[in-house]
Amino acid sequence: MDKPISNDLINGVKIIEAGGYRLLAVSSSEELKIISSPQRQRMFKLLQMAGKPLHGKEIADKLGIKAPSAHFHLRKLEKIGAVRVSHTQIINGITAKYYAPAVDIMMTGEDFLSSYDDEHISNKLLFTANVFNEAKIAFVNSLGKILREGKQPLDPDGFAILLNTIIYLSSEDIKHFNEEVNALLNKYVDYSPDKQPYTMLLSVSETGA
Numbered sequence: 001m002d003k004p005i006s007n008d009l010i011n012g013v014k015i016i017e018a019g020g021y022r023l024l025a026v027s028s029s030e031e032l033k034i035i036s037s038p039q040r041q042r043m044f045k046l047l048q049m050a051g052k053p054l055h056g057k058e059i060a061d062k063l064g065i066k067a068p069s070a071h072f073h074l075r076k077l078e079k080i081g082a083v084r085v086s087h088t089q090i091i092n093g094i095t096a097k098y099y100a101p102a103v104d105i106m107m108t109g110e111d112f113l114s115s116y117d118d119e120h121i122s123n124k125l126l127f128t129a130n131v132f133n134e135a136k137i138a139f140v141n142s143l144g145k146i147l148r149e150g151k152q153p154l155d156p157d158g159f160a161i162l163l164n165t166i167i168y169l170s171s172e173d174i175k176h177f178n179e180e181v182n183a184l185l186n187k188y189v190d191y192s193p194d195k196q197p198y199t200m201l202l203s204v205s206e207t208g209a
Contacts, residue, residue, distance in 0.1 A: 014026075015081065022102075023103060023104065023105045024080065024081055024082055024103040024105065024106045024107065025107055026080065026107070032127060034076045034077065034080050034082075035080070035127060036127040037076075039063070039069075039073055040073045040076060040077055040082075041130055041131065041134055042063060042134065043063065043070070043073055043083075044077060044082055044101065044106065045199075046059060046062055046063065047100060047101045048197075051193065051197075052100075053087065053098035053100040055089070055096040055098050055099070056070045056071045056074060056096065056097065056099070057070075057096070059074070059099070078099070081103065082102060082103060083099045083100065083101055083102055084100060084101075085098065085099060086098045104189070131201070135200075138199040139160060139199070142160045142199075146158040159198065166207065167204070185200075
């Protein structure tokens with residue numbers, strides 16, 4: 001099992017190295033509320049896709065929000081270790097902080113959720129729902145743009161794909177499935193200025209049948 005490479009005992013922040021990724025595993029109700037915010041999730045994804053550090057005003061402009069609001073959310077994300085200050089620069093006489101992602105993925109720690117704690121369950125489900133909603137909005141907007149431009153969803157310059165199927169897995173299959181998916185994704189996660197970023201959400205769960 002992958003071990004934490006960093007553990008802030010004061011804030012309970014745990015950074016885990018797994019499958020080539022740096023994962024932020026939150027360990028308190030406060031941290032889960034921070035990463036459950038749709039605005040902060042959009043902010044984190046924007047920094048991931050930018051490929052370079054951005055200052056608060058740039059982030060605010062790209063998200064269509066006020067600069068003070070952007071700085072408020074950035075401070076929250078910085079507090080839990082999701083983003084970091086890359087450097088500072090004087091802009092019009094003001095010191096601007098440039099932010100970059102400090103991790104690749106934000107998630108809830110395996111030991112965080114207790115079966116008897118309804119608030120933790122509710123917050124975790126809220127976080128999950130927001131992740132799904134953001135991915136859904138991104139996909140629908142992208143597909144709409146492709147179709148309006150007269151392109152095909154599988155064209156190289158108009159790529160959008162939705163898979164919905166049933167797969168059959170044994171306990172051993174699940175282990176291999178995880179390894180194969182991680183190996184595939186690791187081939188495409190590195191930023192390059194000549195490549196286009198794509199949003200991907202992979203969901204696998206029991207059918208309940």
